[in-house]
Amino acid sequence: xxxxxxxxxxxxxxxxxxxxxxxxxxxxxxxxxxxxxxxxxxxxxxxxxxxxxxxxxxxxxxxxxxxxxxxxxxxxxxxxxxxxxxxxxxxxxxxxxxxxxxxxxxxxxxxxxxxxxxxxxxxx
Numbered sequence: 001x002x003x004x005x006x007x008x009x010x011x012x013x014x015x016x017x018x019x020x021x022x023x024x025x026x027x028x029x030x031x032x033x034x035x036x037x038x039x040x041x042x043x044x045x046x047x048x049x050x051x052x053x054x055x056x057x058x059x060x061x062x063x064x065x066x067x068x069x070x071x072x073x074x075x076x077x078x079x080x081x082x083x084x085x086x087x088x089x090x091x092x093x094x095x096x097x098x099x100x101x102x103x104x105x106x107x108x109x110x111x112x113x114x115x116x117x118x119x120x121x122x123x124x
Contacts, residue, residue, distance in 0.1 A: 013110055014038040019045060023052070026066060035117045037110060044091075044104050046117050051093070053102065069095055069102070071121050079115040082108040093118075 019036040020027075027033075028049060037044045041056040051074070053067040073095050080090045089111035092101040106114055 013107075013113065014043070019043065026052075034121065035113065037104075037106060037114070039105070046121060048121075051121075053104070067102075069093065073097075074118075074122060077115075077118055077122075079106075079111050079118075081111045089114075091118075 014036045016033050016036055020033040023033065023045065027047065030048075031050075032048045033045055034048060035046045043052070043054040045052040045054065050071060051069040053069070055065040055067070057063040057065065074093055075096050076094045078092045078101075080092075082089045089106040089108055091104040091106055091111075091114055093104075094101045
């Protein structure tokens, strides 16, 4: 992840093996990390079964909020790519039973890969 993306608050792709190891205690049997995007301490993780939004809180990051969204609960998604003068892309995911979408800021280069990952997990 570049410093510019970090300063702007945009998540960038991170090492899948490291995230798999970090999340081993919370992943189900046989569940594998497919892709992961990091924003400073927070993570957006695509697994074989669900999307996990991880929010590390406080100065030490010991308090962690894990928001799991099973793929079957996703009703639609939208990826907005960055334009010529935009530095960020955005992912919006609508979950059944919720009116407002879940929003995640991404780096300019991550938008297409995130869209492909979601399509593979939802339709593949």
